[in-house]
Amino acid sequence: MRDFTLKTYKHLLQSFLSRNYKLINYSAYCKGVDADKFLILRHDVDEIAGNALKMAKLEHELGVSATYYFRIVQQSNKPEIIRKIASLGHEIGYHYEDLALAKGDLQFAKQTFEENLAYFRTFYPVKTVCMHGSSTSKYDNREFWKNFELKDFGLIGEPYLTTNFNEVYYLTDTGYAWDGGKFAVRDMVENSFDVTYHSSDDIIKVVEAGTFPDKCLMLAHTLWTDGYFQWTMLHIREFLRNNLKYVAQRNKLAKTIYSKLVKAYWKS
Numbered sequence: 001m002r003d004f005t006l007k008t009y010k011h012l013l014q015s016f017l018s019r020n021y022k023l024i025n026y027s028a029y030c031k032g033v034d035a036d037k038f039l040i041l042r043h044d045v046d047e048i049a050g051n052a053l054k055m056a057k058l059e060h061e062l063g064v065s066a067t068y069y070f071r072i073v074q075q076s077n078k079p080e081i082i083r084k085i086a087s088l089g090h091e092i093g094y095h096y097e098d099l100a101l102a103k104g105d106l107q108f109a110k111q112t113f114e115e116n117l118a119y120f121r122t123f124y125p126v127k128t129v130c131m132h133g134s135s136t137s138k139y140d141n142r143e144f145w146k147n148f149e150l151k152d153f154g155l156i157g158e159p160y161l162t163t164n165f166n167e168v169y170y171l172t173d174t175g176y177a178w179d180g181g182k183f184a185v186r187d188m189v190e191n192s193f194d195v196t197y198h199s200s201d202d203i204i205k206v207v208e209a210g211t212f213p214d215k216c217l218m219l220a221h222t223l224w225t226d227g228y229f230q231w232t233m234l235h236i237r238e239f240l241r242n243n244l245k246y247v248a249q250r251n252k253l254a255k256t257i258y259s260k261l262v263k264a265y266w267k268s
Contacts, residue, residue, distance in 0.1 A: 001201060004176060004234075006226045008200050010058055015204045019212075023064040025091040026128050029168075029217075030157035040168070040217040041066035042159060044095055044130065047075040051222040053084055060088040069095035069130045072116050082123045092124035099144045100134035106147055113144070117153060128157035135245065136259040159217065165191040169213035171203070173220050176238040178203065 001008055016023060022035035029040050041059065045052045045068055052068055059066050068085050070076050070092065086092050094117050102109035120126050129150075131141040142160055150158060163170075170189045174180050179196045193213060197203045206212045223238070225231050244257070 002231065003200050004173070004224050005231065006054055006058055006224055009055065009220065009224050010062070012200050012204055013059070013062055013064070015207045017062065017064075019207055019210065021207075023059075023062075023066075025065045026067040026093070026130075026157055026159060026217075027091050028065075030128065030162060037214040038216075042130070042217060042219045043068045043222060044132070044219060045070045045076045045222050046095070046132070048222045049076055049078040049081045051225055053081050055220070055222065055224060056085040056088050056090050059090070065089050065091065067091040067093055067128065069093040070120065071095045071097065071132055072119075079123070082120075086124045091128070092120060093126055094120045094129045095132045096129050096144075097132040097134045097137075097141050099141045100132075100137035100139045103137075104139050106144070109144060110148065114153065127155055128159075129153075129155055130159050136263065160189065163189075163217055165189045167215055169193050169195075169216040171197070171216055171218045173223075175242045176223060176235065180242065 001011070013023065016039050020037060022033065022038040024033060024038055024040055026040055026042055029038075041064065043052060043055060043066055049070075056066070056068065068082075068090055070082060072094075076095070082092060096113055096116065098109040098113040098116070099106070102112065117126060117129070134141055142158075145158070145161060150156065150161070156162075168191075170191060170193075171178060172180075177198060178200070179198050195213070197206065203212065223234050225234070244261075
């Protein structure tokens with residue numbers, strides 16, 4: 001079975017449902033979960049918003065609600081898709097990167113954060129937001145919260161700030177692998193869990209065996225696709241990107257090249 005396809009994603013969710021996990025969105029976690037076992041479904045829509053809609057439809061068919069965090073950039077910000085995903089009963093949130101885009105100018109970052117949050121609230125009553133890693137920027141978007149509080153903006157949650165990761169296992173497909181942490185720049189958390197999984201099949205087997213953590217926040221980006229051509233191209237791209245990112249963290253020239261390539265991509 002090919003990994004990171006919609007077929008595999010459906011099988012993954014069904015394995016959790018078969019073991020009586022409650023599948024919830026992030027707002028539901030923030031409000032309190034009345035379940036011994038739960039899986040928080042989070043999607044960062046960095047790009048390819050069309051794939052997000054396909055995932056949202058699949059989840060809707062299974063009777064579950066996920067959270068979709070949209071960026072303000074054109075590759076993510078697709079109004080019609082946002083509306084359709086919200087209409088399927090999913091939570092919409094803002095995938096913010098204002099501090100990085102403002103190059104550290106806190107007041108300008110606050111201004112754009114408020115404007116962008118108000119924009120996304122025209123689609124959905126946004127109550128949670130999540131930082132975008134902005135791996136080529138020296139500014140960590142989470143630093144924004146050293147000067148402000150979530151309640152200042154009518155918010156109740158931010159996964160990196162309001163999740164108890166000593167109780168909730170963090171599972172992310174960053175780098176097109178469930179164990180791609182070595183390629184991550186900011187998508188990392190401190191926790192008390194000492195387990196990792198490589199493939200979706202590995203996770204499914206552990207879930208079905210009853211040995212997977214009872215509480216989990218799962219981040220699945222929108223690179224999951226059944227289309228063989230897109231799937232192949234994304235695997236090649238992510239392989240190259242991961243290795244360049246890895247070298248860029250250790251070499252100044254590689255960092256400069258990687259940064260220029262990323263900026264050119266998001267401006268395209």
